[in-house]
Amino acid sequence: xxxxxxxxxxxxxxxxxxxxxxxxxxxxxxxxxxxxxxxxxxxxxxxxxxxxxxxxxxxxxxxxxxxxxxxxxxxxxxxxxxxxxxxxxxxxxxxxxxxxxxxxxxxxxxxxxxxxxxxxxxxxxxxxxxxxxxxxxxxxxxxxxxxxxxxxxxxxxxxxxxxxxxxxxxxxxxxxxxxxxxxxxxxxxxxxxxxxxxxxxxxxxxxxxxxxxxxxxxxxxxxxxxxxxxxxxxxxxxxxxxxxxxxxxxxxxxxxxxxxxxxxxxxxxxxxxxxxxxxxxxxxxxxxxxxxxxxxxxxxxxxxxxxxxxxxxxxxxxxxxxxxxxxxxxxxxxxxxxxxxxxxxxxxxxxxxxxxxxxxxxxxxxxxxxxxxxxxxxxxxxxxxxxxxxxxxxxxxxxxxxxxxxxx
Numbered sequence: 001x002x003x004x005x006x007x008x009x010x011x012x013x014x015x016x017x018x019x020x021x022x023x024x025x026x027x028x029x030x031x032x033x034x035x036x037x038x039x040x041x042x043x044x045x046x047x048x049x050x051x052x053x054x055x056x057x058x059x060x061x062x063x064x065x066x067x068x069x070x071x072x073x074x075x076x077x078x079x080x081x082x083x084x085x086x087x088x089x090x091x092x093x094x095x096x097x098x099x100x101x102x103x104x105x106x107x108x109x110x111x112x113x114x115x116x117x118x119x120x121x122x123x124x125x126x127x128x129x130x131x132x133x134x135x136x137x138x139x140x141x142x143x144x145x146x147x148x149x150x151x152x153x154x155x156x157x158x159x160x161x162x163x164x165x166x167x168x169x170x171x172x173x174x175x176x177x178x179x180x181x182x183x184x185x186x187x188x189x190x191x192x193x194x195x196x197x198x199x200x201x202x203x204x205x206x207x208x209x210x211x212x213x214x215x216x217x218x219x220x221x222x223x224x225x226x227x228x229x230x231x232x233x234x235x236x237x238x239x240x241x242x243x244x245x246x247x248x249x250x251x252x253x254x255x256x257x258x259x260x261x262x263x264x265x266x267x268x269x270x271x272x273x274x275x276x277x278x279x280x281x282x283x284x285x286x287x288x289x290x291x292x293x294x295x296x297x298x299x300x301x302x303x304x305x306x307x308x309x310x311x312x313x314x315x316x317x318x319x320x321x322x323x324x325x326x327x328x329x330x331x332x333x334x335x336x337x338x339x340x341x342x343x344x345x346x347x348x349x350x351x352x353x354x355x356x357x358x359x360x361x362x363x364x365x366x367x368x369x370x371x372x373x374x375x376x377x378x379x380x381x382x383x384x385x386x387x388x389x390x391x392x393x394x395x396x397x398x399x400x401x402x403x404x405x406x407x408x
Contacts, residue, residue: 010123012180014139016075017116019177021143022170023051023109025151026102029160036160037095050099054106056361061107062114063354071122074115075178079171081108086168090161105167112174113140114353119181121341121349131283133334133341138279141272141333216352223403224343230394230402231340232356234299236363237387237394238332241302243367244383245271245325252309252380253318263315270319271326278330285331290406291339292398298332300395301325306388310381342405 026047034044066074085104092098120132147166154162220228253259253267285293305321305328312318337353344352371383 009181012177013119016174016177017136017139018143019170019174021140022147022167024144024147025163025166028148028152029155029163032155032160039095047102050102051106054103055110058107058110059354059357062111063351066115066118066350071115071119072181074111075181076175078108078112079174083168083171086164089164117337128287131287133338134283135279137333216348219345219348227402228343230397231336232359234394234398235336235356235360237299237391239360240367244371248371248375248380248383251375259315267319267322271322274323274326275330282331282333286335286338290404291335292404294331294335295339296395296399298328299391301328303388303391306384309384339405
């Protein structure tokens with residue numbers, strides 16, 4: 001990587017990534033929104049669901065747009081739409097209107113995040129991909145960790161509207177950073193060798209752009225297709241295990257171990273510190289040793305953690321397991337995305353990343369519902385036992401079926 005030529009766009013990309021974590025400002029305002037609109041806390045919490053649905057919808061659109069129009073449209077339009085929608089919540093008279101606007105924010109965020117990944121890939125040499133994506137994901141986590149404190153303070157000092165305004169200001173700042181970014185486009189497809197440059201090529205290209213997922217998979221080299229599918233499954237289980245830790249672990253710790261809210265908060269702080277500490281080591285491991293040295297442990301370690309969580313009897317035991325989970329999450333920072341970019345052809349990278357993320361959003365979206373049902377029907381330790389074999393299967397699949405994608 002030529003640092004002089006890439007320093008400015010790379011700095012803009014990292015700054016934009018940090019600002020994208022400002023969505024977390026809204027989370028602490030959920031109880032206040034419930035009181036403001038006289039609804040239950042569960043109804044107000046659907047703001048998170050609306051954002052997730054928006055990301056799911058936006059992922060499909062983002063893949064097509066970025067392959068056809070380049071990354072700058074995502075780096076500018078994504079935060080711009082999110083900013084306008086966030087400002088509009090200030091005058092929204094009903095919770096349903098806020099939910100609709102938050103859905104738009106989620107779709108815009110999906111376009112924005114996909115564009116950042118592809119822009120980062122094109123700014124880095126292939127041998128530096130792991131470090132760039134690991135640090136991008138880590139930068140987002142830093143923003144997402146800092147912004148809830150600011151959002152809570154704004155809500156306490158003013159109202160829930162102040163948290164949305166804070167997010168709107170952050171995304172507005174990111175729009176300017178999008179103009180600084182370097183344009184990154186997918187290479188133009190060359191016509192097949194036996195197809196002449198005539199109007200029939202236009203129809204052939206159109207059919208290529210419109211064919212479905214099966215056609216996209218055929219664009220991957222035959223020997224790498226199984227690796228891509230293994231990475232898709234790894235994305236599903238990786239996101240599902242993080243959501244289960246966020247949603248079920250507090251229930252287990254509070255009801256079974258009788259831990260205080262402060263102790264539960266400390267568990268997540270321990271995990272966050274370890275994730276942050278893993279940003280540079282994970283990137284170096286990916287680029288110097290191999291991608292599989294990150295992807296396999298990032299799903300295999302949580303399998304062990306999930307099996308042991310129901311056996312814990314104290315804060316100390318649980319904190320050790322949460323620390324191991326943070327280590328796994330640190331190894332997963334960008335490793336699955338980096339491996340996927342290694343596998344997929346550049347001219348369909350946006351759409352194939354969109355397929356992977358869409359499947360992952362569907363699978364991980366079911367995790368809280370399945371986990372909640374199992375926790376209610378049996379006990380909060382059962383969801384961890386049920387998901388452990390899936391994590392183990394994914395690790396084995398990545399280790400035995402997936403190929404090492406680091407280009408040596």
